[in-house]
Amino acid sequence: MAHISDTHLGYARYSKLEPTSNRNQREVDVAEAYKRAVDAILEAEVDLVIHSGDVFDTIRPATHVVLHFLRQTQRITRENIPYLGIAGNHETPRLRATTASLMYAHLVRATFACGFEPESGVVPVGDAQVGVSLVPHGAVLDRELVVMPEPGADLNLLVTHGTVPGLTVKGHELGEIDLPSHLISQHFDYIALGHYHFFHAHGTNAHYAGATERFGFGEVNSEPGFALLTFDESGGTPEVEHIPVRARPMIDLRRIDASDMDASELTEAILHHAGAADLDGAIVRQRVAEVPVGVAGGVDRATLRDLKRRCLDYSLEFTEVGASETPDPGDAGANFGSLQEEFKAFVGGKRERGDLSPAFAADFLRRGTEYLNRAGTGEEVGP
């Protein structure tokens, strides 16, 4: 069985376009990652495919994004391989009256639960009867929710999307736990989890499959892919293997300490760090700390232009002397990217669409980031 998750189709970021389609390059990357995952799933000759949510990045993905999903998904279902899944938090409508775009999946014979209720049934898979309980993200809001395995099924699967209690990442427990503990303590042969973008085991019978691409620097150390499971005839815990899917390189360059540097020395250091890795086409971040006042503006423009041209995105993040650095979200921010990163993307998008003038956007970004940094350190932000 293949367990795939967090494909985030329709995700778009940065300004570069893919030259043939003129579509956002990251959107194309994410679409191709899903296609590559489908290639690998077909190659593995699985008997069942499960998607544990965040198929789409948004509640209303563009038509071409939906069509791509349907075309790729149909490559699986036309081989008569059952394909079932759920909606994640990204694609769950805020209003119960809105129909989720995932409902289109039924046109290509894939079954998705995308409302606010769990759905379960028994699916014949080869000679086996597999009980599948689909608990979409919209259904986990009900804290009293109880989902039972299908009696009489040879194998029982639970599919859900959210943060499990006790999910510990680098010694930190993730906040915002949204899956009630009794939900995942039921006796299921396997629990397919979505939401956390790293391939990650939880207990003996549950796994996060991880995402098929990286969606921010919080995920720079993740390996995109999906999970491949083998169930024994005699039952018991399945064997779980991670199948990597090729993604665009994302590089977080070693931080530069710029104290005592002037602008030309900083330019040299930036070039030196850039030379240490193959940046062509990559998403690159260079953080520079302790920048003396006035030095950032003096960094050689031509050097920066060249770096921006070579990389899909090259972002230079300065922290001035004495300022507190943007806290590194590390893996813990993996689900959403840091608030600062989200804010930067939000302001960048507004500026690109012309909603904000470049000067106002720059000021807005600087002030907003400052507030977020201060809020992150628990410092008083003022009224």
Ligand SMILES: [Mn+2]
């Ligand atoms: Mn996700």
